[in-house]
Structure formats: structure tokens, C-alpha cells
Amino acid sequence: MSSETSDKKPVVSEGKTSGGDQINLRVRDADGNEVQFRIKKHTPLRKLMDAYCTRKGVDLHSYRFLFDGNRINEDDTPEKLGMEDMDSIDAMLFQQGGW
Amino acid sequence: MFARRHSRRLRRFRRRALSRKKHRYRLRARILSGCQVVDRTAYAQELFYRGLPGSALMHPVTRFSCTSGDRHRTGQQCRHDARFPLKQRPEKSLRREYCAFALDIRQQRAHREPQAAHPAVTRATRHVHGQNLVQWAWSPSNRDRVLTYITDARIGLRGNDLQRLQHPNWLNDEVINAYLGLLNREYRQHGVYCFHSFFYTRLTSPSYCFAYVRRWTTRARFTIHRDALLLIPVNIAQRHWVLVAIDANRRELRCYDSMHSQDGWCVLPNLRHWLTDECIDKGVEDPWLLSDSWTLSLAHEHERIPRQTDGGSCGVFSLLFAEALAKNWSPARVPSPGKPAPLPLTSLRFQFAQRDIPELRKRLVMALLRQQSSLDAPEASVDRISR
Numbered sequence: 001m002s003s004e005t006s007d008k009k010p011v012v013s014e015g016k017t018s019g020g021d022q023i024n025l026r027v028r029d030a031d032g033n034e035v036q037f038r039i040k041k042h043t044p045l046r047k048l049m050d051a052y053c054t055r056k057g058v059d060l061h062s063y064r065f066l067f068d069g070n071r072i073n074e075d076d077t078p079e080k081l082g083m084e085d086m087d088s089i090d091a092m093l094f095q096q097g098g099w
Numbered sequence: 100m101f102a103r104r105h106s107r108r109l110r111r112f113r114r115r116a117l118s119r120k121k122h123r124y125r126l127r128a129r130i131l132s133g134c135q136v137v138d139r140t141a142y143a144q145e146l147f148y149r150g151l152p153g154s155a156l157m158h159p160v161t162r163f164s165c166t167s168g169d170r171h172r173t174g175q176q177c178r179h180d181a182r183f184p185l186k187q188r189p190e191k192s193l194r195r196e197y198c199a200f201a202l203d204i205r206q207q208r209a210h211r212e213p214q215a216a217h218p219a220v221t222r223a224t225r226h227v228h229g230q231n232l233v234q235w236a237w238s239p240s241n242r243d244r245v246l247t248y249i250t251d252a253r254i255g256l257r258g259n260d261l262q263r264l265q266h267p268n269w270l271n272d273e274v275i276n277a278y279l280g281l282l283n284r285e286y287r288q289h290g291v292y293c294f295h296s297f298f299y300t301r302l303t304s305p306s307y308c309f310a311y312v313r314r315w316t317t318r319a320r321f322t323i324h325r326d327a328l329l330l331i332p333v334n335i336a337q338r339h340w341v342l343v344a345i346d347a348n349r350r351e352l353r354c355y356d357s358m359h360s361q362d363g364w365c366v367l368p369n370l371r372h373w374l375t376d377e378c379i380d381k382g383v384e385d386p387w388l389l390s391d392s393w394t395l396s397l398a399h400e401h402e403r404i405p406r407q408t409d410g411g412s413c414g415v416f417s418l419l420f421a422e423a424l425a426k427n428w429s430p431a432r433v434p435s436p437g438k439p440a441p442l443p444l445t446s447l448r449f450q451f452a453q454r455d456i457p458e459l460r461k462r463l464v465m466a467l468l469r470q471q472s473s474l475d476a477p478e479a480s481v482d483r484i485s486r
Contacts, residue, residue, distance in 0.1 A: 030304040064272065066297060069315030071253040071276075090311075092297045095334040098269030098411035099358060 023078055023085045027052050027065075030092060039078060046074040052091060066090040233464045236261045247468050252280025252295065256467060264460045270340065270414025272296045275332050278418050278463065281472040282330070286425040292321050293330045293421065299343075300334065303369050309376040316377065323347060323377060325387055326430035330421045331370065335362050342417040343370055348430040350393045355424075357407035357416030359399040367395040408453045415456055418463065422474060423449050 021040050025048065028034045035055065037048050045065070049072075053060045065072040067081055067089050236246055241258030248255045260273040272295075279293035301311050316322070323329070329345040341363060342355040352370055354363030371393060378388050398404050407416055451459060462474045 030300060032305045064297065066301075068318040069295070069298065069301075069312065070318060073253060073255070090297070090301055092300060095272040095296055095300070095337060096263075096269045097334050097338050097340040097413055099339060099407070099413055 023083065025078065025083065026086065026088045027091050028088055041079040042077050044075050044077055045072055049074065062094050063091045064094065066092060232468055233461045236464055236468060237265060247470065249277040249280045249467070249470065251284045252276050254280065261464055261467065264464050266457045266460060267409060267411040269411050272334065274467070275340065275414055275418065277467055278472070279330065279332065279421060281466065281470065282421060282425050285472045286428065289428060290326045290430065291328045291330065291425045291428050293425070294332070296332045296334050299331060299366065299370070302373055307369055307372060309373065309380070313380060316381070322381055323383060323388065325385060328424065328428045330424060332417055332421070333366050335366070340414040340417045341366065342420045343367065344424055345370065345374065347388060350387070350390065352393060352395045353398050354396070355398045355404060355417065355420040357405065357413045359406055361397070363397045371395060405449050405452050409456070412456050415460055415463065419451055419459060420449065422472065
């Protein structure tokens with residue numbers, strides 16, 4: 001799981017950067033690639049999801065985001081889910097099947 | 100004289116026709132702009148039956164027609180055209196029936212504990228119980244709306260996802276996980292625990308790695324024990340759904356595959372591996388679980404299980420397997436007073452077949468909308484569903 005695209009991308013605009021308010025979150029997909037995001041604790045994770053999907057160039061609804069196996073909804077915040085610095089989020093592609 | 104009167108009548112008639120048309124358009128505009136309309140369902144239904152000719156232009160979300168030739172909606176076939184001829188309109192008597200049905204549902208709700216509605220569920224949703232709930236859920240105007248929020252799985256199901264339950268369509272992870280969430284709520288206290296479909300994917304991609312899912316069971320407050328039944332839906336290569344049942348009581352891993360294929364053999368060894376890792380990691384000391392003598396098997400090689408003959412229902416079969424297994428689960432050591440003598444997994448009979456699937460798909464929609472895992476709909480509403 002070497003992070004080939006592990007660069008920092010600020011989701012929240014810099015300017016009011018206070019050290020304790022922001023955390024780094026790693027988003028990894030099924031192939032083991034990781035992308036790191038910095039986000040404020042009170043910002044809805046919708047922003048992170050949007051940024052990730054835009055980066056991947058896919059529709060917003062094609063990835064499901066999980067934190068320790070629990071689904072992340074758009075209006076959840078890192079604080080609400082009890083996320084800590086450098087925690088990992090799983091971005092899983094939608095699944096389907098018929099036969 | 101006659102000609103004048105005649106032309107006057109004609110003019111009057113035209114004027115009335117025009118104003119009726121305006122009225123209809125105004126209604127349409129009001130419905131689509133999200134304002135309150137008193138009899139929202141009936142009119143939405145009417146629009147739906149009419150194939151949304153004018154409204155499709157008015158509203159960006161519903162910009163597609165429901166006439167034949169529209170087969171690209173979910174990448175699958177559009178089934179509306181054949182089923183809903185444009186001339187068919189809900190009559191007054193039928194509307195009265197919708198109201199009776201709505202009342203029926205409201206009464207049923209009163210008996211349940213109140214559920215906090217998720218803010219994502221649109222306001223309209225809570226008001227609509229008209230007519231056939233299933234057709235309403237499948238109507239094109241609901242495609243992008245969150246119709247029901249399953250708290251246990253933390254999933255808001257959109258009309259888009261529920262449309263996957265129309266007969267030949269393939270199921271996606273949302274529907275599978277939402278229904279397993281409902282099963283979890285119902286049967287967790289009996290020792291049944293359903294994982295979601297990303298568990299296996301996360302565990303094995305890019306290659307087997309226990310560390311990825313190590314915290315998942317902790318977070319769900321689940322520890323494996325002797326009387327547990329674990330149900331794991333597995334998606335195979337974005338084309339097939341199977342269900343793996345881990346019966347800790349009899350030390351069995353069984354793969355329920357509606358196609359009766361050999362795909363299960365790729366899945367079972369990984370889960371066996373996970374089981375050992377999980378026991379060691381969580382410090383389980385039960386020698387029964389730590390033993391090496393677990394049996395791995397494909398269900399169709401040992402018992403008669405329903406077989407799929409169409410090209411799209413394996414997800415539905417998996418859900419039905421899960422429901423039957425969870426419902427009939429009773430560990431051998433602790434017979435519960437309310438249930439009959441415990442059955443081993445092998446002697447379970449699945450009481451459905453391919454011919455029941457279209458009906459059971461509708462029942463699944465009902466179950467998801469009502470947030471109850473039971474598929475035995477009361478007689479009255481079955482009649483209405485099957486119409």
C-alpha cells in the first residue's frame with residue numbers, strides 16, 4: 001500500500017489555520033492508493049468527498065466512503081465520527097451484480 | 100342564428116379547454132417546483148401515467164421521456180413504457196383506494212416505535228403513501244430523492260437505487276447493505292450478524308490484508324462467539340452476488356450461490372483465513388473456534404437451494420437466503436423457548452423459487468420503505484402490490 005499519490009491537498013481554505021482545529025485524513029481506495037486531505041473538525045465531510053471524486057473525475061455517487069466499516073454520510077463531520085489525526089477513510093467503488 | 104350560436108358555443112368550449120390546459124400546466128409546475136399540492140400523489144401519478152410530456156422540459160432533473168426507446172437510464176432496460184399506457188389514468192374510485200391504503204399504513208406506523216426521520220429524506224416523502232407504494236418508489240420523478248433512510252446501515256436509499264429492484268435489473272450495494280442493515284436490527288440479539296458488502300472487498304483488495312478491517316468489528320461492537328451466525332454478502336468482480344454464512348456453532352463456512360457456480364471457492368479460503376486472524380487479534384480463547392476443523396462448502400452441492408434462471412436476480416436471491424437463514428437461526432446448544440427444535444443449516448428449506456422473484460422484489464421495496472425486514476406483507480397490501 002505504498003502511497004503513490006500521497007500529497008497534501010487543503011480542502012478548507014488556508015488563512016485561519018489554527019493547529020488544533022484541523023486534522024489530516026487519508027483516503028485510500030481499493031487498489032491501495034492513498035490521498036491525504038486536511039480538513040477542519042467541524043467541516044462536513046461532503047467537502048472531502050466532493051474533492052476526492054473531482055480528483056478522480058467521477059460522479060459523486062459512485063464512491064462509498066467508510067470509516068472503520070461505518071458509512072459516512074454527507075453531513076457528518078470528523079468530530080461527530082470521532083476521527084483523529086491521520087485516520088484512514090476507505091473509498092470503495094459502487095458494486096453491482098446480477099448473475 | 101344557428102351558426103352564430105354554434106360558433107359561440109365553440110368559442111366557449113375552446114376557452115374552457117384552454118383554461119383547463121393552463122390549470123394542468125400550473126399544477127405541473129407547482130408539483131415540480133416542490134410546492135405543496137394537496138393531492139400530490141394523485142397528480143404525480145397522473146403525470147407519471149401521462150409520460151411527463153411537458154414537464155420534462157420544465158424540470159432539469161426529470162429531463163427524459165418515459166416513452167419507448169429510453170433504455171439508458173440505469174444502463175438497464177426501461178420497463179415503464181409497456182406497463183403504463185398513456186391513456187391509463189387513476190380514476191376517482193382508485194384515488195379513494197389510495198387514501199384507504201395510506202390510512203392502513205399510518206395505523207401500522209402508530210404501533211411501531213417512532214423513528215427519527217433523517218433530514219435527507221425529503222418532506223414530500225413523508226406525505227406520500229398514496230396508491231401503490233412500490234410504483235410510487237419506482238416513478239421517475241423520485242430518481243434523485245432520498246426515499247428512505249436505514250439508520251442501522253446509515254444509508255439513504257434514492258429512487259435510483261430502488262429502481263434496481265424492478266424485475267430484471269441488477270442490484271447494487273446500497274440495496275443489499277440497506278436490507279442487511281434491517282436484518283441486523285431484527286436478528287442481532289439472536290446472535291446473527293450481517294456484514295456489509297464492502298467487508299470482503301476491503302479485506303481482499305488489492306490482496307488479503309487483515310489490518311484493513313481489524314477495527315471494523317470493534318467499531319460495530321461485535322465479538323465472535325460460539326453461537327454466532329455471520330452473514331457476509333460478497334460481490335464477485337462487479338457481476339455476481341453470493342452470500343457466505345459462517346456458522347460458528349457447527350464450524351461451517353457455507354457459500355450460497357444462486358447460479359450454483361464454483362465462484363465460492365475463491366471466497367471461502369479468504370474468509371477462513373480472516374476468521375483465524377480475527378480470533379487471534381481479539382483474544383478469543385474458545386478452543387471450539389480456534390480449532391482447525393472448520394468445513395468449507397458450497398451450499399448447492401449439499402442441499403437443494405433455489406436456482407436462478409434469469410440474468411439479473413442473484414442479489415435478490417442472496418438477500419432472500421440471508422433472510423431465511425437469519426430467521427431460522429437457532430444455535431444447537433441453546434434452544435430458545437419460542438422456537439421449534441434447532442435445525443442445522445443443511446435441513447433448512449428455502450421457500451421460494453425463480454417464479455416468485457418478481458413478487459419478492461416488490462416485497463423488498465415495501466420492506467425497505469417500511470423499514471421492517473419482514474417480507475410477509477399483510478394480505479390486504481399484497482393485493483395492492485400485485486395489481
